[in-house]
Amino acid sequence: MSIDDRALAPMIDHTLLKPEAVPAQIERLCEEALQHGFAAVCVNGAWVSLAARLLSGSDVAVAAVTGFPLGAGTSTAKAFEAGDAVAGGAAEVDVVINVGALRAGDGSLVEAEVRAVVEAVGAGVPVKVILETALLTDEEKVRGCRLAVASGAAFVKTSTGFGPGGATEEDVALLRRTVGPDVGVKAAGGIRTREQAEAMIAAGANRLGTSTSVQIVQGAGNLAPCRVGRARPPAADGKPYVKE
Amino acid sequence: MSIDDRALAPMIDHTLLKPEAVPAQIERLCEEALQHGFAAVCVNGAWVSLAARLLSGSDVAVAAVTGFPLGAGTSTAKAFEAGDAVAGGAAEVDVVINVGALRAGDGSLVEAEVRAVVEAVGAGVPVKVILETALLTDEEKVRGCRLAVASGAAFVKTSTGFGPGGATEEDVALLRRTVGPDVGVKAAGGIRTREQAEAMIAAGANRLGTSTSVQIVQGAGNLAPCRVGRARPPAADGKPYVKE
Numbered sequence: 001m002s003i004d005d006r007a008l009a010p011m012i013d014h015t016l017l018k019p020e021a022v023p024a025q026i027e028r029l030c031e032e033a034l035q036h037g038f039a040a041v042c043v044n045g046a047w048v049s050l051a052a053r054l055l056s057g058s059d060v061a062v063a064a065v066t067g068f069p070l071g072a073g074t075s076t077a078k079a080f081e082a083g084d085a086v087a088g089g090a091a092e093v094d095v096v097i098n099v100g101a102l103r104a105g106d107g108s109l110v111e112a113e114v115r116a117v118v119e120a121v122g123a124g125v126p127v128k129v130i131l132e133t134a135l136l137t138d139e140e141k142v143r144g145c146r147l148a149v150a151s152g153a154a155f156v157k158t159s160t161g162f163g164p165g166g167a168t169e170e171d172v173a174l175l176r177r178t179v180g181p182d183v184g185v186k187a188a189g190g191i192r193t194r195e196q197a198e199a200m201i202a203a204g205a206n207r208l209g210t211s212t213s214v215q216i217v218q219g220a221g222n223l224a225p226c227r228v229g230r231a232r233p234p235a236a237d238g239k240p241y242v243k244e
Numbered sequence: 245m246s247i248d249d250r251a252l253a254p255m256i257d258h259t260l261l262k263p264e265a266v267p268a269q270i271e272r273l274c275e276e277a278l279q280h281g282f283a284a285v286c287v288n289g290a291w292v293s294l295a296a297r298l299l300s301g302s303d304v305a306v307a308a309v310t311g312f313p314l315g316a317g318t319s320t321a322k323a324f325e326a327g328d329a330v331a332g333g334a335a336e337v338d339v340v341i342n343v344g345a346l347r348a349g350d351g352s353l354v355e356a357e358v359r360a361v362v363e364a365v366g367a368g369v370p371v372k373v374i375l376e377t378a379l380l381t382d383e384e385k386v387r388g389c390r391l392a393v394a395s396g397a398a399f400v401k402t403s404t405g406f407g408p409g410g411a412t413e414e415d416v417a418l419l420r421r422t423v424g425p426d427v428g429v430k431a432a433g434g435i436r437t438r439e440q441a442e443a444m445i446a447a448g449a450n451r452l453g454t455s456t457s458v459q460i461v462q463g464a465g466n467l468a469p470c471r472v473g474r475a476r477p478p479a480a481d482g483k484p485y486v487k488e
Contacts, residue, residue, distance in 0.1 A: 017314070017316075019313075019314040019315055019316050019340075019343045019344065019376065019379065019407075020343050020344055020347055020379045021316075021344045022344045022345075022347050022348040023344070023348055023350075024348070044314060044316030044317065045316065045317040045318045045321055046316045046317060046318055046319075046342055046344070046345070047316070047344075048318070068314065069263075069313075069314070070261070070263040070288060070312065070313070071263055072261075072263050072265075072288030072289065072290045072291070073288065073289040073290060073325060074289045074290055074292070074325075074328055074329075074332065075290075076328050077289055077321075077324060077325040077328045077329075080321060080324045080325075080328075081317060081318075081321040081324075081325070084318055084320050084321045084324075085318075085321075088318065096263075098290055099263045099264050100263065100264055100265045100266050100267070100290070100291075101266075101290070103264055103266050104266040104267055104268070106267075132263065135263065135264045162406070163263075
């Protein structure tokens with residue numbers, strides 16, 4: 001499978017979530033997103049209004065992360081943060097599921113929380129629910145997908161990029177099988193090369209989160225040995241702050 | 245320098261911040277804190293009310309993390325989350341500074357944000373401002389300390405435990421020199437052994453955040469080779485989710 005650059009770019013959330021990122025880096029992220037026609041920039045809440053101003057009037061959305069990356073805040077705080085991001089100009093919200101509650105079998109907490117976030121952002125703002133698949137069994141991944149979809153999530157998403165592992169083809173395929181064709185699947189975490197990006201799409205993803213978007217649409221991901229060497233497999237690069 | 249167990253325990257925030265932690269682990273954390281007389285348990289927001297119920301009437305406080313671990317939410321969201329934690333029973337709040345804003349020289353954002361958090365939690369709730377020192381130059385660490393103190397922080401704290409490095413003796417000493425004797429210094433991140441704990445206190449810390457608190461007060465930290473091998477130096481263990 002090979003995908004045209006013009007088809008690939010609108011599937012990419014151009015992502016910068018490192019805590020040390022400064023406004024100048026957010027500005028460059030937005031410029032690159034405009035230049036290449038990415039779906040969105042994916043940023044932390046503090047930079048949403050800056051990005052929204054820079055992308056105003058364009059087709060590039062601002063996606064804000066919420067409860068990120070641990071997902072272990074209260075439902076009240078996560079819903080508030082999501083609504084705050086939309087007030088600041090976010091058009092999409094990527095929220096981390098309460099992993100501990102999911103693992104403990106507390107589906108009602110998970111479901112009510114996702115619903116609270118969906119309600120806080122309002123109609124027309126897609127909510128992507130991050131499962132952090134590397135921390136879950138396959139059964140928990142399936143359960144997380146079902147709870148997210150039942151609560152109005154527009155996408156399920158594999159990973160934060162800050163966990164012990166990123167997106168895998170197996171997980172993307174499992175998520176796609178579980179949610180069916182009408183809900184989005186976003187693959188994120190450790191996607192560094194064109195080859196990886198195409199593999200994720202082949203496995204069922206219709207959105208990708210990556211910080212190496214420019215290289216990926218230029219097909220250059222595989223031509224930079226030091227980058228490939230550092231980044232694959234995702235869990236082995238030893239960097240607590242994965243460069244998403 | 246050698247410290248008595250009974251003097252050491254009340255300096256320790258017994259910490260469990262892994263996203264995959266389940267309620268049973270929070271319950272055990274609280275039991276251990278009661279048994280050993282730790283200063284606090286340090287938990288994610290979702291578990292504050294559970295911990296507060298279990299520790300009700302005791303001398304063990306609940307410390308809630310906020311804007312954790314990236315510190316890159318909006319000031320509004322961080323202040324809301326801090327107030328929400330206090331409403332849920334938190335008696336202390338550990339908030340991560342906006343690292344990017346600090347690095348970019350936006351001191352007014354940092355100062356206003358810490359002040360908003362201090363006001364949101366109200367009088368009598370100490371706010372610990374986490375600098376994430378591994379991402380900062382010494383000059384930025386000093387500036388972060390001064391902004392935090394000017395805004396009413398009760399403590400400055402080295403690290404989240406999720407960053408590229410944890411507490412070092414040099415950083416603890418720098419923080420102590422900067423804030424003087426009347427503001428707290430909390431060392432956190434990578435503290436696994438009694439030897440490390442005592443070194444942090446010798447360097448100027450008056451509070452420690454660690455998940456190996458029980459071993460530390462029992463002086464057993466140095467007797468478990470596999471644990472020491474995994475954890476020292478903190479930045480080299482290659483685990484994105486440091487077990488704090």
